[in-house]
Amino acid sequence: MVVRRRPIKVNEAISRVMAFAKAGPVEHVPIEQSYGRFLGEDLIADHHVPPFDRSPYDGFAIRSIDTAEGSRTNPIVLQVVGEIGAGSVFSETVLENQAVRIMTGAQIPDGCDAVVMLEVVKEVMIDNKPHIVLKRKVKENDNISFAGEDTKKGTIITKKGTYINPGVVAVLATFGYKYVPVSVKPKVGIIATGSELLEVDEPLQPGKIRNSNAYMIYSQVVRAGAVPIYFGQFCDDLDTCFDQVQDALEKVDILITTGGVSVGDYDFLPAIYEKLAANVLFNKIAMRPGSVTTVAEKAGKLLFGLSGNPSACYVGFELYTRPIIRQYINAFHPFLKKEKAILGKDFAKANPFDRFVRGRLSFQDGKLIATPVGLDKSNVVSSLAEANVLIVLPGGTRGYKQGMEVAILLLEDQEGTTLDAFVNTEINSRRSSRHVE
Amino acid sequence: MVVRRRPIKVNEAISRVMAFAKAGPVEHVPIEQSYGRFLGEDLIADHHVPPFDRSPYDGFAIRSIDTAEGSRTNPIVLQVVGEIGAGSVFSETVLENQAVRIMTGAQIPDGCDAVVMLEVVKEVMIDNKPHIVLKRKVKENDNISFAGEDTKKGTIITKKGTYINPGVVAVLATFGYKYVPVSVKPKVGIIATGSELLEVDEPLQPGKIRNSNAYMIYSQVVRAGAVPIYFGQFCDDLDTCFDQVQDALEKVDILITTGGVSVGDYDFLPAIYEKLAANVLFNKIAMRPGSVTTVAEKAGKLLFGLSGNPSACYVGFELYTRPIIRQYINAFHPFLKKEKAILGKDFAKANPFDRFVRGRLSFQDGKLIATPVGLDKSNVVSSLAEANVLIVLPGGTRGYKQGMEVAILLLEDQEGTTLDAFVNTEINSRRSSRHVE
Numbered sequence: 001m002v003v004r005r006r007p008i009k010v011n012e013a014i015s016r017v018m019a020f021a022k023a024g025p026v027e028h029v030p031i032e033q034s035y036g037r038f039l040g041e042d043l044i045a046d047h048h049v050p051p052f053d054r055s056p057y058d059g060f061a062i063r064s065i066d067t068a069e070g071s072r073t074n075p076i077v078l079q080v081v082g083e084i085g086a087g088s089v090f091s092e093t094v095l096e097n098q099a100v101r102i103m104t105g106a107q108i109p110d111g112c113d114a115v116v117m118l119e120v121v122k123e124v125m126i127d128n129k130p131h132i133v134l135k136r137k138v139k140e141n142d143n144i145s146f147a148g149e150d151t152k153k154g155t156i157i158t159k160k161g162t163y164i165n166p167g168v169v170a171v172l173a174t175f176g177y178k179y180v181p182v183s184v185k186p187k188v189g190i191i192a193t194g195s196e197l198l199e200v201d202e203p204l205q206p207g208k209i210r211n212s213n214a215y216m217i218y219s220q221v222v223r224a225g226a227v228p229i230y231f232g233q234f235c236d237d238l239d240t241c242f243d244q245v246q247d248a249l250e251k252v253d254i255l256i257t258t259g260g261v262s263v264g265d266y267d268f269l270p271a272i273y274e275k276l277a278a279n280v281l282f283n284k285i286a287m288r289p290g291s292v293t294t295v296a297e298k299a300g301k302l303l304f305g306l307s308g309n310p311s312a313c314y315v316g317f318e319l320y321t322r323p324i325i326r327q328y329i330n331a332f333h334p335f336l337k338k339e340k341a342i343l344g345k346d347f348a349k350a351n352p353f354d355r356f357v358r359g360r361l362s363f364q365d366g367k368l369i370a371t372p373v374g375l376d377k378s379n380v381v382s383s384l385a386e387a388n389v390l391i392v393l394p395g396g397t398r399g400y401k402q403g404m405e406v407a408i409l410l411l412e413d414q415e416g417t418t419l420d421a422f423v424n425t426e427i428n429s430r431r432s433s434r435h436v437e
Numbered sequence: 438m439v440v441r442r443r444p445i446k447v448n449e450a451i452s453r454v455m456a457f458a459k460a461g462p463v464e465h466v467p468i469e470q471s472y473g474r475f476l477g478e479d480l481i482a483d484h485h486v487p488p489f490d491r492s493p494y495d496g497f498a499i500r501s502i503d504t505a506e507g508s509r510t511n512p513i514v515l516q517v518v519g520e521i522g523a524g525s526v527f528s529e530t531v532l533e534n535q536a537v538r539i540m541t542g543a544q545i546p547d548g549c550d551a552v553v554m555l556e557v558v559k560e561v562m563i564d565n566k567p568h569i570v571l572k573r574k575v576k577e578n579d580n581i582s583f584a585g586e587d588t589k590k591g592t593i594i595t596k597k598g599t600y601i602n603p604g605v606v607a608v609l610a611t612f613g614y615k616y617v618p619v620s621v622k623p624k625v626g627i628i629a630t631g632s633e634l635l636e637v638d639e640p641l642q643p644g645k646i647r648n649s650n651a652y653m654i655y656s657q658v659v660r661a662g663a664v665p666i667y668f669g670q671f672c673d674d675l676d677t678c679f680d681q682v683q684d685a686l687e688k689v690d691i692l693i694t695t696g697g698v699s700v701g702d703y704d705f706l707p708a709i710y711e712k713l714a715a716n717v718l719f720n721k722i723a724m725r726p727g728s729v730t731t732v733a734e735k736a737g738k739l740l741f742g743l744s745g746n747p748s749a750c751y752v753g754f755e756l757y758t759r760p761i762i763r764q765y766i767n768a769f770h771p772f773l774k775k776e777k778a779i780l781g782k783d784f785a786k787a788n789p790f791d792r793f794v795r796g797r798l799s800f801q802d803g804k805l806i807a808t809p810v811g812l813d814k815s816n817v818v819s820s821l822a823e824a825n826v827l828i829v830l831p832g833g834t835r836g837y838k839q840g841m842e843v844a845i846l847l848l849e850d851q852e853g854t855t856l857d858a859f860v861n862t863e864i865n866s867r868r869s870s871r872h873v874e
Contacts, residue, residue: 031637032667035656049818051641056746086745087633089644104745105633107644150811151819158822165849166660167821170653170747174646174818178638196524196542200468201615204488207526207544209611216607219472223603230469308523308541309493310607340803366777366842368803374587381486381611382588384604385595388852405803412602412851415825 005284007291010319010354011423016281017320018419020297021327021334024186024253028179031172037182038225038329039162045155048148049174053108056145060099060121060132061090061112067138080123080130084109099132108144115143161332163414183329188226188321189252190217191244193234193260193268194308212381213258213313217306220317223412224325226254234260234268241268242275249276249301254324256317259308261294269294269305278303286353286395290316310381315356315390318411326416333416336390336409343391343406344371348399355395358387361408370408388412442721444728447756447791448860453718454757455856457734458764458771461623461690465616468609474619475662475766476599482592485585486611490545493582497536497558497569498527498549504575517560517567521546536569545581552580598769600851620766625663625758626689627654628681630671630697630705631745649818650695650750654743657754660849661762663691671697671705678705679712686713686738691761693754696745698731706731706742715740723790723832727753747818752793752827755848763853770853773827773846780828780843781808785836792832795824798845807845825849 008016026040055061062078070076083101084090090100094111102108102115121132151157157171164172164182172180192214200210214230221228231248234241234257249255260269261283273280278296283305285293289312294305302324306316318336326334347357359370370391374383392407393400400406445453463477492498499515507513520538521527527537531548539545539552558569588594594608601609601619609617629651637647651667658665668685671678671694686692697706698720710717715733720742722730726749731742739761743753755773763771784794796807807828811820829844830837837843 031652032655032665035659047641051646052644084644085633086631087645105631105646157819162822164656165822165825166653166656166751167818167824169656170649170751170818171822173637173649173652176637176639176641176647194523194542196522200610200613202613204484207489207521208524209488209542210613212607212610215468215610216603218469219601219603219606222472228469314603314607339800342803363776363805366779366805368800368805381604381607382594385599385602385608387604388602414849 007284007286007353008282010285010287013282013285013293013295013320014323014419014423017295017302017324018327020300020302021324022300023330024184024328026181027184029182031169031178031180034164034172034180034182035166035169037164037180038331039158039160039164039168040181040183040330042160043157043172043175043177045151045153045157046175048153049150050145050147052147054145055102055104055106055108055115055143057115057117057143058104059102059115059117059143061094061102061108061115062099062134062138063094063096063112064114064138064140064142066097067134067136070134070137072135076134077126078132078134079126080132113140113144114138117143159332161330163331185225185227186253186325186328187229187251188221188325189229189231189248189255190214190221191231191234191248191255191257193241193257197233197259199233213306213308213310216310216314216384217256217258217317220314220322221256221325224322225329225331226325238268238271242272245272245303246276249298249303252301253328254302254304254321256304256306256321258306258313261292261305261307273303273305287315288351288353288355290319290356291353293320295320311358311384314384318390318409319356323419331416333418333421335417335419335422336411337413337415338407338409338417338422339368340405341368341370341389341391341408343400343402343404344369346399346402347372347391347393350397350399351393351395352397353395355393356409357391357393358383359389359391359408360386361389361410368408370406444721444723444790445719447722447724450719450722450730450732450757451760451856451860454732454739454761455764457737457739458761459737460767461621461765463618464621466619468606468615468617471601471609471617471619472603472606474601474617475768476595476597476601476605477618477620477767479597480594480609480612480614482588482590482594483612485590486587487582487584489584491582492539492541492543492545492552492580494552494554494580495541496539496552496554496580498531498539498545498552499536499571499575500531500533500549501551501575501577501579503534504571504573507571507574509572513571514561514563515569515571516563517569550577550581551575554580596769598767600768622662622664623690623762623765624688625658625665625762626685626692627651627658627665627667628669628671628685628692628694630678630694634670634696636670650743650745650747653747653751653821654693654695654754657751657759658693658762661759662766662768663762675705675708679709682709682740683713686735686740689738690765691739691741691758693741693743693758695743695750698729698742698744710740710742724752725788725790725792727756727793728790730757732757748795748821751821755827755846756793760856768853770855772854772856772859773848774850774852775844775846775854775859776805777842778805778807778826778828778845780837780839780841781806783836783839784809784828784830787834787836788830788832789834790832792830793846794828794830795820796826796828796845797823798826798847805845807843
């Protein structure tokens with residue numbers, strides 16, 4: 001018999017799932033391995049950057065007062081009394097009409113208050129001693145990088161939850177983090193179900209298809225910032241399946257199954273959730289694709305029952321599983337980045353439910369254009385390869401026209417959106433998109 | 438003595454470097470490890486997708502002709518003569534007024550030309566035999582996913598040089614690629630120079646700073662798609678340095694040094710290039726930061742002499758080293774993605790040279806806004822952490838105003854730009870930016 005399920009709204013589904021979100025622990029990794037991770041603690045500057053007043057160029061450190069009368073017609077001559085390599089310190093104080101050769105990054109010697117670049121002086125020997133000739137006046141503080149002008153001691157340099165890009169790595173090195181506190185990646189188990197599935201290296205057979213969902217989800221898990229563990233394909237026997245799920249659940253923080261959640265007789269997951277005594281948060285969402293996405297919870301661990309259809313599986317993961325992973329790794333903005341764009345092509349099909357259409361984002365003259373890619377059937381694999389956004393088309397009775405303003409979700413972005421910003425928009429409202437002139 | 442160097446334009450520098458670009462070989466990796474790599478060969482579909490006509494839903498396969506007279510007042514009754522699980526095949530031909538229960542993904546049985554969803558029929562028993570009652574007319578081909586409608590056999594599914602995202606992984610699995618041909622990542626050596634440098638775990642000393650460039654570049658190399666090898670910091674003795682460079686060069690495809698390329702007496706690299714008999718492509722570029730960026734070539738291998746200043750080092754890598762890495766891994770678009778944006782904040786400083794200003798991209802109402810971050814001194818580390826674009830400000834005598842249209846380079850993007858699209862824009866022209874109303 002058909003079990004009629006009551007669909008809930010996307011935002012309601014998100015809110016039920018996020019009620020079980022938790023933050024994972026922190027581990028320390030060598031700085032070389034920190035790129036692409038999320039910072040597990042606030043980093044506070046333990047010293048000024050630069051730590052001392054220094055020269056940003058190769059040149060001569062001077063006393064600006066000595067140049068007060070300098071001009072094209074009145075060249076100033078200063079005696080070069082020493083030189084400072086980067087990393088060295090000049091031990092004396094520089095006196096009237098003296099200069100010190102200084103390398104990029106070296107500390108400004110006592111007595112000096114400016115640097116002149118190599119290119120603007122002439123080096124000459126007078127009485128066998130090196131001198132420079134300068135045909136201009138130099139202002140106090142010219143060409144000096146001051147202690148703390150980049151970062152002051154005690155400031156929070158980078159916040160917990162920051163995505164570690166190469167610039168953040170530079171900051172970490174500057175402050176001596178040979179080992180970096182990063183959020184532990186959750187372990188995400190993947191089980192594929194479906195008697196129609198062949199393993200990736202099996203030859204095709206009548207009525208069967210190769211299992212693409214497991215590998216797709218595997219990559220989505222990596223992209224989201226977690227560690228995937230593939231447990232293989234289910235057998236067709238309920239008891240064995242149950243044992244596999246129970247066993248996998250013990251080994252992971254989050255468990256994903258693909259397939260087996262629709263209302264067909266061969267779909268085991270509802271029975272398994274029952275046998276597990278898991279708390280089913282919902283089993284139907286008013287969205288396409290992915291309406292059969294089911295999420296259950298057992299002892300604080302979430303089980304994501306994603307659809308067996310590739311696109312539905314893909315969308316279900318990005319909307320519901322990704323934020324749980326990103327919350328676990330303490331990311332500031334656990335949801336996909338949500339922005340506005342102009343629809344690049346008509347999307348004629350009407351649908352009473354909210355649609356998440358695979359699309360490709362391009363930029364035209366400084367504007368975001370999102371264009372649906374391929375067919376929008378939930379079993380279409382090839383258009384997933386081209387997609388870098390999901391176009392959010394709220395349910396309604398008419399289709400959408402090129403030029404309308406739509407919300408988009410950026411799939412390859414690391415920055416994300418907060419829960420509030422994600423749900424407090426037009427996703428679930430009808431016909432809120434307006435036409436852009 | 439000061440060696441006067443003749444600066445060349447950015448585009449000229451790019452063209453001299455790219456003359457030595459080469460494409461690397463292909464290797465095969467397990468599909469689980471293919472995410473984030475670049476495809477090393479075109480992939481051609483060896484079968485239709487779907488491979489057979491199938492049902493996209495759980496429902497009943499029927500003959501549409503049997504429903505021609507169906508309506509609310511004239512319900513059609515069909516006998517259910519069997520069922521097909523996904524992966525099974527129905528061996529008989531379906532006859533007049535018969536239907537077959539069919540699961541999502543299962544092959545449409547002979548005789549049938551449409552599927553009705555479970556939800557629109559009523560299941561009843563008549564003479565102890567299962568029947569369905571249908572109160573509507575069904576059109577031929579309704580709810581059928583046709584063989585090849587996703588991808589036709591023989592089409593190029595995904596091209597060599599494609600970035601492998603989760604959707605591409607799904608395609609690879611669909612076509613049976615348990616092992617995926619990907620471009621080999623080049624080995625990129627990194628050597629840091631500068632007697633002012635402390636290792637990341639050393640305590641601060643007067644006049645010295647911690648080495649941040651090596652770790653920053655290490656991460657940039659990973660982001661660009663290569664394998665970094667850090668050879669450590671140089672000593673201060675020219676002969677030892679020379680041996681280190683020569684030794685490192687043998688172990689890598691590309692060698693990066695940071696520091697040691699400006700005109701100071703302590704800067705060894707020019708002497709090392711000479712001793713190596715390397716072909717110096719240029720040693721000065723009309724740009725800020727990074728004007729001292731030097732590139733040399735020895736027996737077909739490129740040596741990138743990046744500045745010791747963090748921002749100059751960062752920009753030099755992204756403009757000149759990254760495209761060489763991306764070309765090696767056969768990426769379609771080896772250059773940073775270049776787009777137009779609106780300047781979010783005044784940038785008052787004038788400069789005779791083209792500037793690449795660290796900026797942060799945001800989207801406002803479907804438009805790209807790029808805002809300079811932090812101070813724009815070339816030794817500033819903390820603003821690098823916030824930057825996700827470089828704002829291209831062509832040289833000129835005046836500053837730039839908020840609201841002007843500027844070119845930007847996207848640092849976190851995987852898509853990139855071709856050489857032509859990269860250089861055939863306003864980077865090197867003066868004052869080409871115009872004000873946007």
